Amino acid sequence: MARVVLITGGARSGKSMLAEQRTLQAGSVAHYIATAQAFDSEMAARIATHRDRRGPEWRTHEAPLDLLGALCATDDAPRLVDCLTLWLSNLMLAELDWQSRAREMIAALPVLRQPVVFVSNEVGMGIVPDNPLARAFRDAAGTLNQWIAAHADEVILSVSGLPLKVK
Amino acid sequence: MARVVLITGGARSGKSMLAEQRTLQAGSVAHYIATAQAFDSEMAARIATHRDRRGPEWRTHEAPLDLLGALCATDDAPRLVDCLTLWLSNLMLAELDWQSRAREMIAALPVLRQPVVFVSNEVGMGIVPDNPLARAFRDAAGTLNQWIAAHADEVILSVSGLPLKVK
Amino acid sequence: MARVVLITGGARSGKSMLAEQRTLQAGSVAHYIATAQAFDSEMAARIATHRDRRGPEWRTHEAPLDLLGALCATDDAPRLVDCLTLWLSNLMLAELDWQSRAREMIAALPVLRQPVVFVSNEVGMGIVPDNPLARAFRDAAGTLNQWIAAHADEVILSVSGLPLKVK
Structure with missing residues (x-):
């Protein structure tokens, strides 16, 4: 059964770096599941900075909405999902039912074999x-x-x- | 002498649920001292959600301003005060001296017998x-x-x- | 080699008080390196409140920009730098290269003898x-x-x- 890890924190608090280290503790190759969408140049620059820091042991996947699909498709190595907050934001902007999608994804976690950070x-x-x-978000x-x-x-x-x- | 517990955290960080569990550890019935005032429908919905979650072991009291009075009136069972931040906001909006009121309440805590969360x-x-x-608040x-x-x-x-x- | 301590937290979370206690654990006299600039009456009042709380064991220095210079000039007793965030804000407002300045200061820390909080x-x-x-800041x-x-x-x-x- 997959080990599930949550790393939370403020902006620029080093969450992604800790999560990358934690994921690579679980395997020599890993999947990076990016939920970010590069709407503008600021976000594109931020995505590029994160990508440049990661080494060749990472395979990158984009999953702005279908996170459950991405988790099922990458169950051969540890996964890093970066990040839940952007995924939520994407679902809310697309006026999709984030609660159902989140519950479905959480219900599937025990079926996965590889760790998810x-x-x-x-x-x-x-x-x-x-x-x-902003309050609703x-x-x-x-x-x-x-x-x-x-x-x-x-x-x-x-x-x-x-x-x-x-915890 | 009453045991005093403070549970703090961000919005939707699970503070109220932890506080409810902590209060019911101290007694089979408990008082819920609500400082919220339902000025608008959003706040009314939030209050209703909280109330629906609590079971029949809770007696609800409203104390938007006179928190010390509510604590003195409920000293027969553990109390949950939810929350200090709204109480402060109510005092400041009413242009009352929050510092004196807070000091009076804190000075009374050692006299109370039942726990306060x-x-x-x-x-x-x-x-x-x-x-x-907002900065002053x-x-x-x-x-x-x-x-x-x-x-x-x-x-x-x-x-x-x-x-x-x-602590 | 100087012992380096970082005390972080939200607004009015008691950081300065903890830092003052921590600094005076390291010596009976200490330097207070203030990075604040009193641009307006609100900030002037905040600076005065902090100063009034500190006792005669403190020597106050102002270093809105040249923090490294202030650290070098005060290496005869423990130092409290209050605070890094205002120093950063001052550098950014003056359109100076905060990254180079921060790296220079950090590179100098191992050379200092007295503790820095x-x-x-x-x-x-x-x-x-x-x-x-605000996002960049x-x-x-x-x-x-x-x-x-x-x-x-x-x-x-x-x-x-x-x-x-x-840590």
Whole structure:
């Protein structure tokens, strides 16, 4: 049965680097499942920075919406999903039912054989946003983190690039 | 002497659920002291969701401003105060002296017999808000958390629904 | 060789107080290196509050930009740098190359003899800011925290005035 790891933290808190190290502890080759979509040049630059840092042991897959499909298609090596928060954002922007999709994906986790390391973001520790959509998003992001954490074997909060063990 | 517990964390980080479990560890019936005021439909829906989750072992009290009065009136069973941040917001909106009220309440804690579990929010880990009122609020919220934590027997940071022990 | 400590946390999370205590554990007199610039009355009031709390064992120095110079000039007693986030903000506002300056300062740390306690802020745990400058700042702040944490002997996350050990 797949080992499930959640690594959460703030922006630029070193989550992806910790997640890459953790994934490669589980195998000499690994899949990188990117949920990001390069809508603009800022996001494209951010994606390129992340890609340049990863070495040749990584195979990259794009899964902005169908994360469950990507997990099923990559069950021959450890996977890093970077990140849940962008996946959620993509589902909400596409007006898809994120709750059903998240529940389906979580229900499938026990069937997978290879480890899955999820990266997620803490977005709920600032002032309540004025914008109702931003409030709905941060509520959904917090809920999704709770759901994944409840099913994870390990949960880590990344602080300044260092791991703080939560579970 | 009452045992005082503080459970803090971001939005939708599972604080209330942890606090409910912690309160019911201390007694088979408990008081739920709600500081929320249902100004609009979004807040009303949020209050209803919380209420529906709680079982028949809970007696609900509303205390948007007079938290000390509510604590004194419910000293026959463990209490959950949900949450300090809304109480602070209510006091500031009503232009009442939150510092005096908070000090009075904290000074009364050693006199209470039954446990008190406070829920609070982390609101100071985002970008500095442009709005001066928002800055004043997050400063006050951080200060109030420090005051309560200094007098608490246990302090827990909720991360993705999991407790991280701080004190 | 100087012992390097990083104390990070949200606004009004008690970082400065923890850092003052930690610095005075290392010596009976200490230097306070302030990076704040009093541009307006709100900031002037905040600086005055911090100064009033500190006792006569502190010598205050102002270093809005030349932090390395201030560290070299105060290597006869433990130092508290309060805070890295304002230093970064000052460098970015002055359109100076913060990355080179940060790398130079970090490279000099092993040469210093007296301890250095850095205070920093968590600014990346809220909703993604709409403003591109705010996004660039929070990315830079997170990166700087990671760099300092990698070279620190101790890293502490301050939560409600209480220290959570990260390293």
